[in-house]
Amino acid sequence: MDIPRKDVHNSDTPLLCQACESRHRGVCGALTSDQLLRLSKHSTRRSVEPGTELVGESLQAKSYSNIISGVVKLSKMMADGRQQIVGLQFAPDFLGRPFRAENGVSAEAATDVKVCSFPRNVIERMIGEMPELEHKLLEQTLTELDEARDWMLTLGRKTAAEKVASFLLLISTHAFPDNEAESVAFDLPMSRVDIADFLGLTMETVSRQLTKLRKDNVIHIVNNRHVSVPDLTRLSDRAGY
Amino acid sequence: MDIPRKDVHNSDTPLLCQACESRHRGVCGALTSDQLLRLSKHSTRRSVEPGTELVGESLQAKSYSNIISGVVKLSKMMADGRQQIVGLQFAPDFLGRPFRAENGVSAEAATDVKVCSFPRNVIERMIGEMPELEHKLLEQTLTELDEARDWMLTLGRKTAAEKVASFLLLISTHAFPDNEAESVAFDLPMSRVDIADFLGLTMETVSRQLTKLRKDNVIHIVNNRHVSVPDLTRLSDRAGY
DNA sequence: CGGCTACTTGATAAATCTCAATTGTTGTGG
DNA sequence: CCACAACAATTGAGATTTATCAAGTAGCCG
Known part of the structure; x- marks a missing residue:
C-alpha cells in the first residue's frame, strides 16, 4: 500500500x-x-x-x-x-x-x-x-460478539439459500469495508467445504445454492473462486434482510 | 428482600x-x-x-x-x-x-x-x-463471546437430540455454577417456544426430543417446567460431548 | 496431456417442519 | 373444591428441506 x-x-x-x-x-x-x-x-x-x-x-x-x-x-x-x-x-x-x-x-x-x-x-x-x-x-x-450473534441468527433460523447469500454478503462487506457501490467482485477466501462448515450445511447444499444464485443472475462465478455481484441489493434480499 | x-x-x-x-x-x-x-x-x-x-x-x-x-x-x-x-x-x-x-x-x-x-x-x-x-x-x-461460539457449534452442527440435551446441560450448569454432584434439579426458565428459538428448532421438535430423553430416563419432568437430571454424565453424552 | 483435487449434479434417504388434533396445566369464578 | 376457559405442551401424519451416497465434470499443476 x-x-x-x-x-x-x-x-x-x-x-x-x-x-x-x-x-x-x-x-x-x-x-x-x-x-x-x-x-x-x-x-x-x-x-x-x-x-x-x-x-x-x-x-x-x-x-x-x-x-x-x-x-x-x-x-x-x-x-x-x-x-x-x-x-x-x-x-x-x-x-x-x-x-x-x-x-x-x-x-x-x-x-x-x-x-x-x-x-x-x-x-x-x-x-x-x-x-x-x-x-x-x-x-x-x-x-x-455482535458478529457472532448475527451469525447465530443465520445458523439457527435461515434457510440454506439465505445462508449462502448471507455468506457472500459477509465477504462482500468485509473485503471492501467502505464500498458504497452497488456491485462488487472478489475471490472467495475459502473452499466449498469451509463455506459449508461456516454455514452449518454440507458442501453439496452450498454448491446447489450457489448454482441457483448463478442461474438467477444474482452472482457470476468464474474459476470456482472468483465471484462478482452486480447488484448487492438483490443479494441482500436473498439473504433475508 | x-x-x-x-x-x-x-x-x-x-x-x-x-x-x-x-x-x-x-x-x-x-x-x-x-x-x-x-x-x-x-x-x-x-x-x-x-x-x-x-x-x-x-x-x-x-x-x-x-x-x-x-x-x-x-x-x-x-x-x-x-x-x-x-x-x-x-x-x-x-x-x-x-x-x-x-x-x-x-x-x-x-x-x-x-x-x-x-x-x-x-x-x-x-x-x-x-x-x-x-x-x-x-x-x-x-x-x-466464548459462550456465543460454543452455541454456534450447537446451532450449526448438532442434531435436534443433541441440541435439546445441550440446552438442558447449559441450564444445569448455570443454575448451579459450582455444582459438583452428578445429579441436579431445576425449573426451566423458559417455554418450549423459547427453547426452540434458542436451539433453532420448532416447538414440536423440542417437545419430541424431551419426550425421548424422558422415556430413556435421562431426565424427569413434572408440570412441564420442573426437570431433574439423575446423571449429568448421561445427559452430557446425549449432548455430543 | 494426465492425474489430482475441487466442485457439481442426480437419486434417494433421513431429519425436521408443518398442520391438525389431543392432552395437560393453570388460573378463575361459582 | 370443582368446572371451565385459556393457554401450553404433546402426539401423529404427511410435506419439505437438507443430508447422504454415487457419478460425473471442470480447473489446476506437473
Whole structure:
C-alpha cells in the first residue's frame, strides 16, 4: 500500500511499524511511538500459507498477533469430526485470547496471511499499564460478539439459500469495508467445504445454492473462486434482510 | 428482600449495595466503597415480570443494569418474524452494550428478574476513570463471546437430540455454577417456544426430543417446567460431548 | 496431456417442519 | 373444591428441506 514517508518528527517510530499497513488501525492505533518501540523489539512478522494453524496446540499459547493481511478462520470441532467455523477474522483484527486459555477454538489461515506476533507476557504487561490498549481490545471483542450473534441468527433460523447469500454478503462487506457501490467482485477466501462448515450445511447444499444464485443472475462465478455481484441489493434480499 | 444490615466497618458502603447479592460479583466487585457510593446515588433497583423488555426501544438506551437474580434472554428477530435467542444472561451479568448502540439485540426477562440500573452517562464516565471496571467488562465480554461460539457449534452442527440435551446441560450448569454432584434439579426458565428459538428448532421438535430423553430416563419432568437430571454424565453424552 | 483435487449434479434417504388434533396445566369464578 | 376457559405442551401424519451416497465434470499443476 502506502510507502512509508520519512518523517523526522516520528523518527523514533520503529521501521517495522512505519511500514505496517495496520499501524493506525487495530490495537496498534492505541500506541505512542515509545510504546510501539517497546513492543516492536519483541515482534516478529511472518507470512503463512493457507491451512497453517495459527492458534491451536502448536505455536500459539505464548503469542498474540495482529493480522496484517489475509483471512483467518476460527473453528471448533466435535469429537467425531464435525466442524463449525465460528468466525472469520480480517486485517487488522487482533488474534488471541487475553487472560485466558483458548476455549477450544483453533485459528487457521484461510488465505495467504501476514501476521505480526508478540510474546504473550509482553502484551499482557502492556495491557496492564495502558488502559487505552485494553479499551481497544474491549471494542474489538464487542464487535466480534455482535458478529457472532448475527451469525447465530443465520445458523439457527435461515434457510440454506439465505445462508449462502448471507455468506457472500459477509465477504462482500468485509473485503471492501467502505464500498458504497452497488456491485462488487472478489475471490472467495475459502473452499466449498469451509463455506459449508461456516454455514452449518454440507458442501453439496452450498454448491446447489450457489448454482441457483448463478442461474438467477444474482452472482457470476468464474474459476470456482472468483465471484462478482452486480447488484448487492438483490443479494441482500436473498439473504433475508 | 433482605433488610440491609448495619455494618460499622463498612458504614460507607451504600446500604443498597450492602444488601446486594451481587455486591462482590460482576462489575461491582471492581469498585471500592467510595465508588459504590457514587454509583449508588444514581442506581435504582426494580423487579420485573417475565416478558418485560429490558433493552429494546423503550427504557434501555439510557441505562445499564446488573442482573441481581433471574434469567434474561437476548434475541434477534427477522423481518418476517423468525426469531433466534442469541444468549441467556444470569446474575451477576452486566446488561447493556457500552460505547455502542445496540446491534438489533433485544433483552427480555425470561423469569422474574431483579436488576440494579444506572444511567448510561454515569457508567461511561466511571469506565473512563477506572481501568479496573473496564477490565471486568472485557472479562465478561470475552466470556460471552466464548459462550456465543460454543452455541454456534450447537446451532450449526448438532442434531435436534443433541441440541435439546445441550440446552438442558447449559441450564444445569448455570443454575448451579459450582455444582459438583452428578445429579441436579431445576425449573426451566423458559417455554418450549423459547427453547426452540434458542436451539433453532420448532416447538414440536423440542417437545419430541424431551419426550425421548424422558422415556430413556435421562431426565424427569413434572408440570412441564420442573426437570431433574439423575446423571449429568448421561445427559452430557446425549449432548455430543 | 494426465492425474489430482475441487466442485457439481442426480437419486434417494433421513431429519425436521408443518398442520391438525389431543392432552395437560393453570388460573378463575361459582 | 370443582368446572371451565385459556393457554401450553404433546402426539401423529404427511410435506419439505437438507443430508447422504454415487457419478460425473471442470480447473489446476506437473
